[in-house]
Amino acid sequence: MMMKVKLLGIDAKTFTFGYAELKTATEDFSPDNKLGEGGFGPVYKGTLNDGRVIAVKRLSVTSHQGKNQFITEIATISAVQHRNPVKLHGCCIEGDNRLLVYEFLENKSLDQALFGNRTLNLNWSTRFDICLGVARGLAYLHEESRLRIVHRDVKASNILLDSYLILKISDFGLAKLYDDKMTHISTRVAGTIGYLAPEYAMRGHLTKKADVFAFGVVALEIVSGRPNADSSLEEEEIYLLEWAWKLHENNREVDLVDSTLSEFNEEEVKRLLGVSLLCTQASPTSRPSMSRAVAMLSGDIEVGIVTSRPGYLTDWKYDDVTNVTTMSGGATIGTDSSYYNSLSASTSMVGDVGNPPGNASKPMLGEIIKEGR
Template identity: 65%
Template sequence: MKGGNGIIYEADNTILGPAMFYLSSTEKWAISNVGFFADREDPRYVVNTSAQVTGTDANPELFRTARMSPGSLRYYGLGLKNGSYTITLQFAEISFEDQSSRTWKGLGRRVFDIYIQGILREKDFDISKAAGGVYRATEMKFNVTVSENYLEIHLFWAGKGTCCIPQSGFYGPLISTVHAATDSVPTGGKNLTWLIVGIAVPAGILGLMLVFAVFYIRRKSGNDLEEVLFELGSRHKTFSYAELKAATEDFSSSNKLGEGGYGPVYKGTLFDGREGAIKQLSVASHQGTSQFITEIDTISALQHRNLVRLYGCCIEGNRRILVYEYLENKSIDQALFEKNELFLDWPTRFNICLGTARGLAYLHEESRPRIVHRDVKASNILLDAELCPKISDFGLAKLYEDKKTHISTRVAGTIGYLAPEYALRGHLTEKADIFSFGVVALEILSGRPNFDNSLESEMIFLLDWAWTLYEERHSLELVDPRLTEFDENEATRMIHVALLCTQASPIMRPAMSRVVGMLTGDIELDTRDISKPSYLTDWNFKDVTRSLSEEEDSNRLVTPMESKSHDNIQHGNTTSSSPGVDISPSPINVTETMFSDIIKDGR
């Protein structure tokens, strides 16, 4: 398109993705775009308007279309003769309304930085402020020296300005034209002008049809995880792999916080200075696409002080990474069961238990749809700087509609925390989380894991030992001996609530809102509702038909799941016999396929 002074601008109407580099057919210029409009329904990087742009001597049509990027936008001039150049950048704000409109849409601000050859030349540049209003053109001129035959113009959004006006996803640098002219005078006395690019002239009906066709085809593809996230309407930031690699110092072992069933977690410092816990899912992880998307979509919709906050995610190739808020005091299992300088006194422990209960009550009763976490355990409850508990790891979460009484699903979770009806029959309700919470409450109170083979035989299984002490009216002996002071009334309530939560029948377990009321003392707890579950009374029966060799192994550990080891265990649609199964309730993740394999192999 022809501009002012007879300059012919080459069109940039390329359809770019979140991370793409494009080289023009003339090989005179190139463009690099980085960023993803996670909060925008239409992720196109070209905006246009039918309104007239004023304040320019150039062709006004040049300013009706502009390229916008959510983060970083670079233009390169290629094959340039070394020497001094004058760079002209032309802008017009065509996405916001003017302040004089006196509407909220006139509050929009677009602020970004301009770098030329890697040097910051304009900080916090605001198009409408420089032009004196919207739909008005303005230009910036810069003198630049080219020494290696190329020119780099970098527009970078540093997180300033507004992001949701006039609608979500209207932020980042926006530019209409780029022009570079050499200042040298070659032989012949004529000034040699190098044309770089005129940004995206209006594409017309054919271009719109092409765009809609491309998006329709991409939305039909089921293999593109990024598109699935787009359809879910994720409101969280997408990080580049390079950014997270730099944040964690190339995923250095010195920054490693731990490793779960799905991959390692690293501490990293993000580009904006925030610290994050970066969960890198392994390629061989059992957490597939559906579980990865479940975790993102689930946490995106949740807002509660006792739930961990998700900053964003990374999807590049087969890499899947989640970025959470970093909680410096890690998980309660590390605080309670490992040697460290962090000591949790009684008021802190009670508040951790109460906060966890409130977080689960929100998931079960306040969020829509309801959510069953499915993996409530000590290692999935993290502590912030004030030791406030936050429930994390929603990779196994199930959405639970109000009209459904239960969900039939394959078993996934951690042995030792699984409710019996869920472990044996795959019968899932929010009561499975309540059972797991009861086990966690006992761990918090006693300061020991639910299974410890180093203890005396009657104390190995925490739940069994708790019931023994309760029947002998010595429940307070369960309290961590490291606690020299504790509130006996609160400790007694906590024990009673935990025993009530671990009843064999799901019907007997209270809802989490009632658990919160019982812990705070607002709801009276009737101990007549507490009875020892059958899975504890039956699990250590003696088989008089055992052989001598079996008798020698009589001290072998048996978990509550082995109470009916000679029965058939129905698991989803698969029924398998499992005599002599030995499953220790160790803190390992059991996925839907692993659990079935463990039973079948007799491991």
């Protein structure tokens, strides 16, 4: 059976699976098939009758991801056609059961590869290609897709790797659609601490430049092989962005490179670091578009010059957030919302509210129409 999801007047079709079929495929959601536990529920490996290996994301009853976000994820991924967003095979909506069926990615998430057991050989060339792939994927979502999409939760645990180490951007449950004519969307903050752009974290002003900021943080993590915050390090190195700026100001960019890399391209390191520092500027207007970031990474245009570190690094300090906390406006800092289980210390903020007049967000949710085929 096909299901039509109507979103902003655009029809996207996706295949619907029966609950019994997915239950069989995952061996009754056996713990042995569990791939991870995200903030919205567990993910299981499964095998369909036709032999296809799948990843089944099962929305838990107590999940923060409501029906709106569930449908948004279906509609968004069904509507985009690009090699880098993860492929959605279909979904299941039966009674209280809501499940998403994705392609299975053998090498799981980037954060596990970078910060986990490191069984994958992520050499410099592979890392640079991953950065370029993420940039191209985001450029497509922002500028080329028929729906203009802000992902809102770009982070290492939402970047998946297939058997050839080709990356796939996942977890579109928090994605927002926007109109190029809008200055920004005013919304309650949702995303992950450590990757949030300051104007979004502090004022709830969301634009595609929030994804640009998050990309800059992810790129630094890929270069350094460490998460954006690590309290086990020396004080000056705890926060990755601060450490990167210090090295940049002292012409020591190569010191940021993961010590496990025996070889790397110094020119590419400096180029990637320069792009990352541009992407994480305090003002969204000072950050490049993702298409421009792609051009800089590819060497098609020169990397812009960054002169001084952003005010959010020089004007105030902040402490690590460890447990569930409620911020002003009601945004909740909770568990990670990744597709596969995240090993990152970062926490996620989930929640979304209506928008004030004048900056009204286009709706995430349209309507579901089931069609028998």
